[in-house]
Structure formats: structure tokens, C-alpha cells
Amino acid sequence: MFDYDAERLKALIIEVSRSNLSPDTWTWLSENLSSEDSRQINTAFALMPRKTGKSVIQISKDLNSKIDHVKPGFTVENWTTDKLGRLCLLLHLNPADQEKYIKTIENLFLAAEVSELVALYSSLPVLAWPDRWKLRCAEGIRSNIGLVLEAIMYHNPYPEKYLDEKAWNQLILKAFFTDKDIIQIPGIDERANAELALTLTDYAHERWAAKRKINPFLWRFTSKFLDEGLIHDLQKVLFEGSLREKQAAALTLVQSGSASASELLKSYPELLNAIKNNELNWANMAQEEENN
């Protein structure tokens, strides 16, 4: 039913909720938990910010790591009280009747406003029957609402674990097309694949043809699939790119571990050394330059 210890997480989320909500609000919320009446669930879900406010929650390091231990990659850090209250409500839905459970949550999606969508998509990794949310997650990736995309992409362990390759690749492409912060997406190296590398390379060529900038993180996805053409592309980046782009190209080449990559890098000892000494990595590349 669950792919983690749901009772344990529920207890931890209750602990966080109680410490972040006023006693009155907690009483209201707890009266609405475990309801079987869909109208009551829908209304409590919608009313949440009116009851809880929307301040950023406080959570101890200890509780944070306990949550990460129960459900690796999942975090409520920087969540707001309404989002937390909604998670609490979702965790208390009775999952025993699979179809009823799915339908209840699907209906919440169908009528959701932006903050509700964010809460719902952020909660995907902890819902019961995880296999059943693949299409919903893929549907969310089709959204054009930035906050919704970020809820699915950033610090959300669901897509990495459950999306099939086609949907995963769409998520990554969409992240590039909508200027998302790629490094916040879990699983980008683990789920790199040849098909995605090819599509991203084509995309890079299109950007070049249009004289538009390329997000240098794009190359990271190609590192395990370097062929002659890609080596040539990276050579071009090393030759004419900005500092940030050159750094990304060098990181990609090192990450590939291929012989031709090492050969090419010989001409760039500074970059190579910086990477070897861990002075340069994907998290600390130079800032993007303004105005191309």
C-alpha cells in the first residue's frame, strides 16, 4: 500500500503540525482528519489557509532528519502552514479502499487552485498506492504554472522513483524550457539516459541556430553518452563559451570518464585541476553573465 513506514511519518508530521499550529487550529484540523465524507474533506482542504495562515513552518534539524530517514528525499522544510495542514489531511485519508482513495485525491486535483496543486504534487511521494500516481505526475509536468512545476521537480523524490523514461525525459526537458534550477531535481545523474542526451543535444543545436543561450547544465545529462558529435560540441563550448559554460563542459567531460574526453581536457589544465581539487563542481560554477 505504501512504499515506506506511513504510520511513522504520520506521527512525525503530526508532531510538526502541532508545534506550528495554534491549539485552536490544531483542534479544528484534527476534527477533520480521518473523515470519510468527501464533502468534509474537500471543504477542509480548501479552507486550510483561512484556518492555518500561510507562515513558513519551523522544524528542528532532528525532526527533519527523522522525516528524511522514513522517506528518503522527502522534506517539509520551508513549507508553509497551509501546505503542512494539507499534507496532514492527505496522510490521514483511509487508503484501504484503493479506488475510493484515488478518487478522493483525484477530485482534489480537479478542483485545485495553485497553492492546492502545489501541496498535492509535493505530497505525491508519500501517498498510498504510489504506482497509481504516475499519470497524474506526468499530467502535472504538462502544467505551465511555474509553482506547480517546481513542486514536482524540486526536492520531490517521486518522479525519479516512479516515472517511466518518457515521462522523466519530459520533466527534464520541461525544466530546461522553463528555466528551472536543474540542480534541485533529484536523480538527474541516476536517471540520465541515451534518449534524453540525444534530445537535449538537438535542443542545444537549435538554441545555437537561434543565437540563444544554453543552460550549461544541459551538458551534464550527456556525460555518459559522449560520442564524436558531442565531443565536438563540448570542444566548441570550451573554445568559445563563457566561463560558466566552459566549466560545465569540463565537468561533463570529467564525469564521462571517457578516453577522448581526457584527451580533450589536456588542453585545459586549469579547469581540470580545479575539478580534481574539488574547487570546481556542479554546485559552485561561476555566475551566469548578464547580456549574453
Add this chain to the structure above:
Amino acid sequence: MCCSHSFEDRRPQVPSEAMDLEIIRGMKFFDPHVHMSSRTTDDYQAMADAGVVALIEPAFWLGQPRTGIDSFRDYYSSLVGWERFRSSQFGIKHYCTIGLNSREANNEKLAAEVMEILPLFIYKEGVVGIGEIGFDDQTAAEEKYYRLQLELAKEAGLPVQVHTPHRDKKRGTQRSMDIAIEHGIDPYMVIIDHNNEETVKEVLDRGFWAAFTIYPFTKMGNERMVEVAKQYGPERIMINSAADWGISDPLAIPKTAALMKLRGISDEDIRLITYSNAITAFAQSGQIDENDFTKPQSIDQSEKFEGNTVLRGGQQPRTDKSSMIIS
């Protein structure tokens, strides 16, 4: 087109007053009735440039009848979802009112289904009222669903945004007010929309809010509006553009404010009519926090979070309209 008249022939015969919004530079405006789903991104940019900081999009008729409940669901959901996001990209705070419009109340089978799903939407964040509801043809079905939705508003503690009919307006407006009072609703919770010189006095006398729609050809012109403002003062009066898919003007409020200023109405009165009164009326929903649009980096952390998102590449880039080059 079948007709031989050229567009030139249909230009208004009155000499135009050149638009100059400089005199209202720095003023903030709140448009409490505008159907942005029907408008372009150019409109959003022009509104933001002219000082519109927040707006309300009432649920309405889409120009042709819907044939199934899912169309309604998707429409309501777009008002609290996609359109709200689209607006935020231009730095304009988007609220909405949710309701079954009078025309479609006449499709009784569908209307009953709509009533079933309304509770799903009226408690959403940023839903500031039940609207726009009321009369169109003034049929029995319209009356039935108007009454049902008044009860819903009462139950949810939300203001009501009342559309008054084009045809038989005066009596339709009176009847709308009579029914609201009959249901025990405080007139101060009801915004009577699309007023004109003939309806305003009674609306104000009975304690309701009087909204005026500045809309070319069919509703109020803004010169007439200036006269109304002079005669009745600013109390419980507000203006809106009701801009939609027809020939209408999303800058109706800033333009009218400029005209009011030119014609000697005080800045304070202009502020009440074009900004504060609408906020006072609809904030009775508990869903409007002025900080959300006066201080983008507000004390409300989650709003700040969203505010940052807008700044973080969410803001729509500007294109140079005067350039032939599209890049």
C-alpha cells in the same frame, strides 16, 4: 464581412480627447470586474503600466453556452489556477468571484449540476465573493438560482456581486435588491453592478454598493461617470471595466481616473472610487490583504515566496512593440 461599411465609417463622430495618463502616474487602481481570460498579454502589460495592481475576475458566460458540467468545472478551476498565475506574471494580484451566471441558469438541468460543484470552489483562497449572479431575461429559473446562490453566499459569509440586466434594467435592479433583502443579506455585503444614472440613487439609498461599468457604446461612458461622481460623491461607489471578449477597455479605470482629475475631482475621492471602495467591499470575504499588492515582499512568507517566484524568471519578458524585429 457582408457589409459595405468600412471600419472608418464606424468611428465615433465625437472628437477624441488625447489620452494622457501622466497626471495619474503613481496612483494605484483596483479593477473589481474584468474578464481577463478573454484578454491578451498586451492588456495585462498595459494595465500594470497604468497602475492596476489587483483585479477581480467574476465567473461569467463565455459568449456561447456550455454543454456539460466539466466545462464549468474547468472554467472555475482556471479562474483560481491558470488565470491567477498568468496575472501574477505581470505583477497583478488576481482574485475572482465564483457563481452561476444568469443566462446559463436557464439551462435547468445543467444549473442544478453547477450548484453541486460550487461548494468545491467558493472556499478557495482568493475567492472574494459569489458572482456575477442575478438577472438577465428575468425568468423564473434565473430567480431560482439567484436565490439559491444568495443562500450559498450567506452560508459562506461571502459578498455578492450582482449583475443587473441590460433590458428592463431599472426594475431588474430593484428586484435584485428586494430579493437580497428578503434573504436577510446585509446590503453592505452586496455589490450591485452595471449601474447608470437611473439606478444609482435607489441602490445607494438602500445601503448597497453601487458599481459602474465603464464600457464603450453599451454601458457607462466615463464623462457620464465623472458627473455621477460629482453628484453622489465617493461613498459606496466604485468603477470597473468589465472588459471581456467584446469591444471593451481594460484601461477604463485609469482613463476614468485621469478624466476625473482633469475635471476637478479630488485625489482622495478618485482613490475611493477607483481603488479603496472595491477593496473595502470585497475584503469582507477575508480574502484580500492589501499588502499582497502594495508590498510585493510582504510580511506573509508564502506570498513572499510566490513574489520571489515571479521575480525569479517568472516575470514575462517585454518585447519592443515599436520594432519590426521579433527575436
